[in-house]
Amino acid sequence: MSATISDWVTCAGERGSTVPDSTASAQALVRAEDYINYSYVARFIYPFDATSPNVEDAIYEAANLELKTVGFFTKTFTPSEQKTLTEVKGIKWTVTGGKSNERAASLATPRSTLIDAMLAPYMPLENGFAPFLKTIGAQSE
Numbered sequence: 001m002s003a004t005i006s007d008w009v010t011c012a013g014e015r016g017s018t019v020p021d022s023t024a025s026a027q028a029l030v031r032a033e034d035y036i037n038y039s040y041v042a043r044f045i046y047p048f049d050a051t052s053p054n055v056e057d058a059i060y061e062a063a064n065l066e067l068k069t070v071g072f073f074t075k076t077f078t079p080s081e082q083k084t085l086t087e088v089k090g091i092k093w094t095v096t097g098g099k100s101n102e103r104a105a106s107l108a109t110p111r112s113t114l115i116d117a118m119l120a121p122y123m124p125l126e127n128g129f130a131p132f133l134k135t136i137g138a139q140s141e
Contacts, residue, residue, distance in 0.1 A: 002050060003033055003059040011060045025067055032062035035073040039109065040119045048122035058118045065112060073110055 005021055008029060012019040019025055036059045041050045065072045083093040 003029055003056055003063070005029060007056070008060045008063060011057065012064070017064070019067070028066035029059070029063045031066045031073070033059050035062050036115070040123070043124065044122040045124050052122055054118040058115045061112060061115050061118070075110060
């Protein structure tokens with residue numbers, strides 16, 4: 001595991017938050033790292049991997065959410081619970097579930113826009129993210 005409680009405590013402190021050095025924090029960190037690895041890192045475009053910039057910070061952000069709400073990223077949605085807001089004034093939701101594929105499952109998973117932004121440069125287009133091209137051709141030395 002690349003992320004550590006002590007580094008998470010430091011990262012949180014830099015952002016004005018506190019993280020207790022506790023069993024619950026350690027468990028949240030493990031769940032968060034699993035979420036980031038299986039939901040993002042596993043889909044990174046080559047040559048990016050778990051050691052790429054922002055991955056560790058994304059783990060800590062996911063851990064913050066997991067610490068506040070145990071199982072935040074592992075909620076199971078039934079097709080009837082997968083809805084899209086289609087009207088604002090009358091607050092109307094339209095069921096969008098019923099599709100059984102990886103993309104549908106991904107869309108039904110709770111997301112953090114901050115984590116998405118942190119890891120977007122490494123994601124392929126078909127996962128809803130656009131990689132940022134930083135160089136074309138060989139890297140300069």
